[in-house]
Amino acid sequence: MTEANALIEKYKLAPVPPNVSRLSVLLQGRFASNAVEIAQIIKDDPILSARLIRIATNPKRRDEEPMEIEAAVMRLGVGSILVLVMGELLINAVLRAFSTMLGVALEPLDSEGRELKQFVGKIQFAGKANGHVFLRIPVSVGPWFVTHALGQEYAATAEELVPDVVGEMLNIVCGNFKSNLCDAGLTCKLFPPTVQVSEGFELEWSEEEKKQRIGMTTEGLPFFCDLVITPIATT
Amino acid sequence: MAKILTVDDSKMVRMIVGSAFGAYDCQVLSAENGAEGLEIARREKPDIIFLDITMPVMDGLETLGKIRSDGDLSKVPVVMLTAESDGERLGIVDKLSVSCYIAKPFKGEQLVEVASKVVALNRKSA
Numbered sequence: 001m002t003e004a005n006a007l008i009e010k011y012k013l014a015p016v017p018p019n020v021s022r023l024s025v026l027l028q029g030r031f032a033s034n035a036v037e038i039a040q041i042i043k044d045d046p047i048l049s050a051r052l053i054r055i056a057t058n059p060k061r062r063d064e065e066p067m068e069i070e071a072a073v074m075r076l077g078v079g080s081i082l083v084l085v086m087g088e089l090l091i092n093a094v095l096r097a098f099s100t101m102l103g104v105a106l107e108p109l110d111s112e113g114r115e116l117k118q119f120v121g122k123i124q125f126a127g128k129a130n131g132h133v134f135l136r137i138p139v140s141v142g143p144w145f146v147t148h149a150l151g152q153e154y155a156a157t158a159e160e161l162v163p164d165v166v167g168e169m170l171n172i173v174c175g176n177f178k179s180n181l182c183d184a185g186l187t188c189k190l191f192p193p194t195v196q197v198s199e200g201f202e203l204e205w206s207e208e209e210k211k212q213r214i215g216m217t218t219e220g221l222p223f224f225c226d227l228v229i230t231p232i233a234t235t
Numbered sequence: 236m237a238k239i240l241t242v243d244d245s246k247m248v249r250m251i252v253g254s255a256f257g258a259y260d261c262q263v264l265s266a267e268n269g270a271e272g273l274e275i276a277r278r279e280k281p282d283i284i285f286l287d288i289t290m291p292v293m294d295g296l297e298t299l300g301k302i303r304s305d306g307d308l309s310k311v312p313v314v315m316l317t318a319e320s321d322g323e324r325l326g327i328v329d330k331l332s333v334s335c336y337i338a339k340p341f342k343g344e345q346l347v348e349v350a351s352k353v354v355a356l357n358r359k360s361a
Contacts, residue, residue, distance in 0.1 A: 004322030007329055011336035013320055102342035150250055161246070168245040172339045175289070175318020182321035188318075190289065 004183070016183055017092055018045065023085045023184040026078065027232065035073040038081060043069055048088050052076070055084065079231045080210065086181070087227055088210040090133065093176035094216065094225050097169055102148040106223065109215035113138070113224045117199045119162060120171035127188030129181050131209070131229035134168040137162070139197060141221050147171075163195040170195075173225070186232065202227065237261040237354045240281035242272030242298065243316065244290040248339075252285055255343030259356045269293030272299055276308055282354045283334075283348065286326070288317040299331045312353040316341065 008015065022041055044049055048068055056072035073081060098106050119142060121135040137145055142162035147155050170193045176233050178190050205211050205228045214225045239261055241252040256263050264279055264342040266272035268353070269286075270293040276284060288295035295317065302308045312334040317324075320338040328336060335349045350356060 002322075004325060007322070007336075011325070013336065013338050090265040100342060110286045149247060151254065153251075164246045168247040171245065171289070172318045176320075177337065179319050179321035179324070182323060187323075192291070205275075217260075 004143045014096075015179060017089060019048065019088050019092070020180050020184045021087050023082065023089070023180075023186075026082055026085065027185055034103055036071050038073045039223060042073070042081070044083075044087075048085065051088070052081070052084055055080075055097050071093050080088075081229070082232055083210045083212060083229055086177075087185075087214065088127075089180045090173070090212075090225060090227050091214055093173045093180070094135075094214070096176065096221075097172045098206075098218070100214075101169065101172065102145070104148065104218040106216040106218050109217040109222055111179065111215045111222060111224075112213050113215060113222050114201050117197065118201060118224075119166045119195055120198045120201055121166045121193050121195045123170055123174045124191040125174065125181070125188045125190070127186070128143040129186040129188045129229065129232060131227065132168070133177065134203070134224075134226040134228075135166060135173060136198075136201060137166055137228070138222060141223075142166075144219075144221060146198040167193045167195045237350075237356060237359060238264060238279055238281040239284075239350065240264045240266065240272060240276055240279070241285045241286070241316075242266045242269060242290070242295070243285070243287040244268055245287070248287065248316070250255055256356075257352070258322045259347070260359050261354075261356060269295060269298030269301075273298055276302065276311070277305070280307065281311060282312045283314045284311055285337075285348070286313055288315065288319055288328075292334055293353055296327065296331070299328070299333070303331060308336050312344075314349055316346075 040100045042203055052072050053067050055066050056075045095106055098104050116138045123133050143158035146158035146161045146165050174190055184212045209228050209230055216223045241249050241251055244267050253263045264275055266275050268290045286295045314335045315328050315333050316337045318339040
């Protein structure tokens with residue numbers, strides 16, 4: 001047992017997600033040119049496989065026969081697959097945060113929610129991995145968000161508490177995500193979050209960066225998370 | 236009456252800690268950063284401290300180091316309450332001797348369960 005695993009057991013912490021070891025293996029770069037071997041790593045996880053095929057498939061052809069995983073790997077390339085695996089780690093962190101802190105289960109939502117007036121929480125991470133994570137909560141959902149996190153007794157003051165709750169939820173999500181990156185070998189640190197109200201949100205990203213937009217819903221309410229990351233060179 | 240100190244820059248977390256112990260006959264003190272937490276700890280001598288790691292002014296690791304080297308506070312049980320739990324971070328915290336490590340996200344009941352192992356918690360009478 002490694003020292004880290006012994007400490008996880010000692011403090012009864014949640015086990016490290018399997019996608020951390022997938023990311024670690026992919027970062028070693030031994031499979032950079034071998035789509036079959038990369039596909040083998042992805043195939044163990046049906047959720048990851050489904051997202052890979054969905055992203056690799058042209059939206060206009062989604063009704064046609066599903067693409068093979070190997071073909072999807074060849075189409076996207078290892079750089080995009082690294083970001084896909086990181087996106088899965090981020091989604092996992094969001095699902096855990098919402099489930100534990102708010103007591104709700106999120107489902108995928110096919111929307112980017114750019115047009116909404118919303119609270120936008122933003123955190124930068126830097127080191128061997130560099131980028132930003134955004135958590136976006138529509139302004140109209142703010143009081144629901146606060147009362148689910150803190151209880152109905154805070155309904156009267158919910159509006160003023162929204163920025164703090166959005167900031168802390170983003171902190172929790174990014175703290176988990178950053179820990180996963182560090183455990184995969186991408187040592188990095190987080191910067192303090194900022195929370196602003198935005199209308200007509202546009203994600204800022206350069207041509208070199210890769211992005212993932214993740215829409216989620218519960219009780220008919222939309223939530224959004226975005227990952228913008230500088231491509232990582234495999235060794 | 237038990238004294239519980241929460242040191243976290245998030246108002247949300249400080250409120251959850253306060254609510255978690257609301258049914259018990261205890262005093263919950265709170266601080267927004269390590270420097271403020273250390274000052275309150277030296278003055279109030281809490282029975283247990285819930286400590287975040289990433290905070291402005293003084294972070295949780297520096298605060299924990301100062302608590303452990305303070306003659307009056309060195310034996311106070313400290314529970315780390317943080318979203319960062321990578322292997323390297325766990326190793327650093329473990330060497331500074333903590334009672335428990337709770338990774339956020341968390342539930343208030345977890346705090347009560349951990350505290351009840353080191354502090355006598357009595358429910359408030361109706």
